Amino acid sequence: MAGGPRRQYNNPIIRWIEYRLPIVSTMEATLGRDMPTPRNLNYWWSMGMILTVALAIQILTGIFLAMHYVPTAEGAFDSVERIMRDVNNGWMIRYMHANGASLFFAAVYIHIMRGLYYGSYKAPRELLWILGVLLLFIMMATAFIGYVLPWGQMSFWGATVITNLFSAIPLIGETLTTWIWGGFAVDNPTLNRFFSLHYLLPFVIAGITVLHIWALHVHGPSNPIGISPKGKHDTLPYHPYYTTKYLTVFGITLIIFAFFVFYEPLYLNHPDSFKPADPLSTPSHIVPEWYFLPFYAILRAIPDKLGGVVMFIASVAILFLVPFLDTSKVRSSRFRPIYKQFYWIFIADVILLGWCGSQPAGGIALLLARIGTVYYFAHFLLVMPLVGWFEKPRPIPDGISKPVIPKERGDIPTRSSPEAAE
Amino acid sequence: MNNSSLLKIIISLAVLTLCNYAYAAGDAPVPPKKEWSFNGMFGTFERDKLQRGFKVYQEVCASCHSLKYINFRNLTEIGFTPEEAKFIASQAIVPGGIDDDGEPFERPGRLSDPLPRPFPNDNAARAANGGALPPDLSLITKNRNYGPNYLFALLTGYVDPPSGFELSPGMSYNKWFAGHQIAMSAPLSEDIVEYPDGTKASIDQMAEDITHFLHWAANPELEERHSLGFQVLIFLVLLTILFWFVKRAVWRKIDH
Numbered sequence: 001m002a003g004g005p006r007r008q009y010n011n012p013i014i015r016w017i018e019y020r021l022p023i024v025s026t027m028e029a030t031l032g033r034d035m036p037t038p039r040n041l042n043y044w045w046s047m048g049m050i051l052t053v054a055l056a057i058q059i060l061t062g063i064f065l066a067m068h069y070v071p072t073a074e075g076a077f078d079s080v081e082r083i084m085r086d087v088n089n090g091w092m093i094r095y096m097h098a099n100g101a102s103l104f105f106a107a108v109y110i111h112i113m114r115g116l117y118y119g120s121y122k123a124p125r126e127l128l129w130i131l132g133v134l135l136l137f138i139m140m141a142t143a144f145i146g147y148v149l150p151w152g153q154m155s156f157w158g159a160t161v162i163t164n165l166f167s168a169i170p171l172i173g174e175t176l177t178t179w180i181w182g183g184f185a186v187d188n189p190t191l192n193r194f195f196s197l198h199y200l201l202p203f204v205i206a207g208i209t210v211l212h213i214w215a216l217h218v219h220g221p222s223n224p225i226g227i228s229p230k231g232k233h234d235t236l237p238y239h240p241y242y243t244t245k246y247l248t249v250f251g252i253t254l255i256i257f258a259f260f261v262f263y264e265p266l267y268l269n270h271p272d273s274f275k276p277a278d279p280l281s282t283p284s285h286i287v288p289e290w291y292f293l294p295f296y297a298i299l300r301a302i303p304d305k306l307g308g309v310v311m312f313i314a315s316v317a318i319l320f321l322v323p324f325l326d327t328s329k330v331r332s333s334r335f336r337p338i339y340k341q342f343y344w345i346f347i348a349d350v351i352l353l354g355w356c357g358s359q360p361a362g363g364i365a366l367l368l369a370r371i372g373t374v375y376y377f378a379h380f381l382l383v384m385p386l387v388g389w390f391e392k393p394r395p396i397p398d399g400i401s402k403p404v405i406p407k408e409r410g411d412i413p414t415r416s417s418p419e420a421a422e
Numbered sequence: 423m424n425n426s427s428l429l430k431i432i433i434s435l436a437v438l439t440l441c442n443y444a445y446a447a448g449d450a451p452v453p454p455k456k457e458w459s460f461n462g463m464f465g466t467f468e469r470d471k472l473q474r475g476f477k478v479y480q481e482v483c484a485s486c487h488s489l490k491y492i493n494f495r496n497l498t499e500i501g502f503t504p505e506e507a508k509f510i511a512s513q514a515i516v517p518g519g520i521d522d523d524g525e526p527f528e529r530p531g532r533l534s535d536p537l538p539r540p541f542p543n544d545n546a547a548r549a550a551n552g553g554a555l556p557p558d559l560s561l562i563t564k565n566r567n568y569g570p571n572y573l574f575a576l577l578t579g580y581v582d583p584p585s586g587f588e589l590s591p592g593m594s595y596n597k598w599f600a601g602h603q604i605a606m607s608a609p610l611s612e613d614i615v616e617y618p619d620g621t622k623a624s625i626d627q628m629a630e631d632i633t634h635f636l637h638w639a640a641n642p643e644l645e646e647r648h649s650l651g652f653q654v655l656i657f658l659v660l661l662t663i664l665f666w667f668v669k670r671a672v673w674r675k676i677d678h
Contacts, residue, residue: 039676081491081560081561084643085491085496085642085643091643091647092643092647092650095647236676240672241672241673241676244665244668244669244672244673245669245673247665247668247669248662248665248666248669250665251658251661251662251665251666252662254658254661254662255655255658255659255662258651258654258655258658259651259655261651262647262648262650262651262652262654262655263463263647263648263651265647266564271564271565271566271567271569272565273565274561274564274565274640275561275565
């Protein structure tokens with residue numbers, strides 16, 4: 001990162017700092033200055049920026065919530081109500097934080113879908129992708145733990161269901177679960193440590209995000225046609241071109257976000273989360289937040305507890321292997337007529353799983369969840385390697401600046417420049 | 423916008439809708455939708471309904487149900503003057519802590535006091551109610567599916583059980599309660615309260631007023647949220663249009 005001749009800075013203060021601690025040049029090298037960016041990026045590439053914003057929203061609102069939150073089984077629920085009623089603008093901070101989690105996951109899922117469609121995980125960006133999956137894992141842990149903190153019924157029972165999964169591990173399961181709980185059930189010690197971890201993990205996310213962006217800037221972002229830029233004529237400086245392009249997405253995202261915060265703050269909320277935790281009364285139907293539903297469906301689809309837990313974890317962990325499972329030499333699905341169909345079937349499958357996860361386990365939902373689970377894994381373990389092997393890709397254009405693609409029936413129109421993508 | 427973008431947006435919306443339906447699903451019947459003044463982007467509470475609803479709470483509900491997150495000072499938010507709120511508070515007898523001799527004592531309520539609870543603890547509440555715990559009402563429209571619509575339907579849904587329905591002793595039949603057996607007997611009856619503004623205290627009227635009041639108790643920030651949200655949205659829309667023009671200006675120079 002720090003190789004090559006250092007830039008000379010005009011600003012005397014920066015020069016003074018650089019001479020003693022080359023932090024500015026290091027940051028420019030890792031986080032990018034005038035980063036040459038493929039000139040054909042479409043709007044789906046804006047999610048990285050949205051995710052950074054979402055992380056910032058969560059950390060900032062979270063810090064203020066933590067100033068008023070009481071992490072005890074006795075005081076948690078009341079303190080959250082106090083935030084909602086008596087803290088100045090506390091309702092806004094809390095609704096931003098609660099809906100911010102949904103924004104975060106919506107953006108991360110679009111980000112991942114984009115990566116899967118355009119083959120962003122392929123060489124030389126495997127590590128970039130793997131860091132991303134790691135971020136997803138930590139995000140999920142953080143969101144789950146955060147959901148426990150208000151200590152409502154869904155918090156408590158969600159925590160009970162999920163922490164109980166550890167007990168399925170052979171030999172050490174029971175001991176491990178007791179250790180995680182800090183007792184023999186989800187209780188005050190559990191809440192205390194969850195609060196501590198919920199404050200810690202976002203900063204771990206922030207740290208890994210720096211690595212993620214650093215890895216991104218080594219080879220630059222992939223692009224919709226998946227051909228690496230061959231020179232200056234294929235790229236544009238990130239600023240001002242993509243900063244301005246993605247500011248529009250940023251604005252639209254904030255509009256949607258504000259709509260939810262101010263007008264439908266409880267749209268994605270379960271009413272039971274407004275009942276105080278009661279260990280003696282189990283909600284009739286325990287459901288996680290929407291962003292966990294597909295994985296929850298996979299967990300319940302397996303009749304065996306340990307098997308369910310293994311598949312639950314595997315359903316996310318399998319993303320780590322995607323760069324190695326996809327055998328196609330072509331990055332972008334635009335040139336992969338067969339894989340593109342499978343891609344959308346896969347998306348439909350995940351949505352189907354999400355629906356199954358929201359239903360009480362049993363009947364048609366359980367059957368569909370089982371079929372969906374099998375297909376979910378088959379997509380990664382069979383479709384990805386085999387289609388990549390057998391598929392005959394469409395002709396690839398010579399370069400970004402003059403892509404010569406035959407116009408197809410219109411599912412993915414040809415774009416000759418970023419403007420055409422709108 | 424190309425077809426795949428559209429498809430993705432449709433999919434996202436489908437997911438949102440699905441989740442909502444999923445959460446709303448339950449074994450209880452779906453109560454009818456009712457028009458409320460607090461619905462919609464410009465929704466506000468009606469002060470006269472809030473105050474009548476408070477009267478219903480005080481004279482009917484408060485004998486069993488607490489409203490623990492509401493303080494007397496909050497009554498000024500529903501249109502009472504500070505003097506009126508002070509007077510209402512002073513009518514209540516609340517625990518005053520420990521006096522100089524180490525004895526607990528009681529005193530008239532102040533603005534800073536929460537509304538008094540009908541029972542000292544949950545066990546006392548259960549003991550007085552045949553084993554059933556009357557829930558705190560502060561969040562009742564937030565922690566029940568269909569919120570205000572459900573509450574209104576429940577309060578007006580006491581009917582005779584259909585023939586063949588076996589009602590356990592001490593229970594009442596309610597059209598809208600999950601399982602139809604509810605421990606709370608019909609709380610409202612014609613003219614059980616006397617409204618100072620002369621409004622006829624029909625069951626529907628009282629149910630509407632108390633639901634209005636309790637929705638305020640659950641969402642005291644609602645009016646501020648709606649009006650601030652509108653300003654925020656206007657600002658963001660203008661900002662986004664500005665962003666769009668900046669983008670166009672910057673990209674115009676690019677050959678494509």
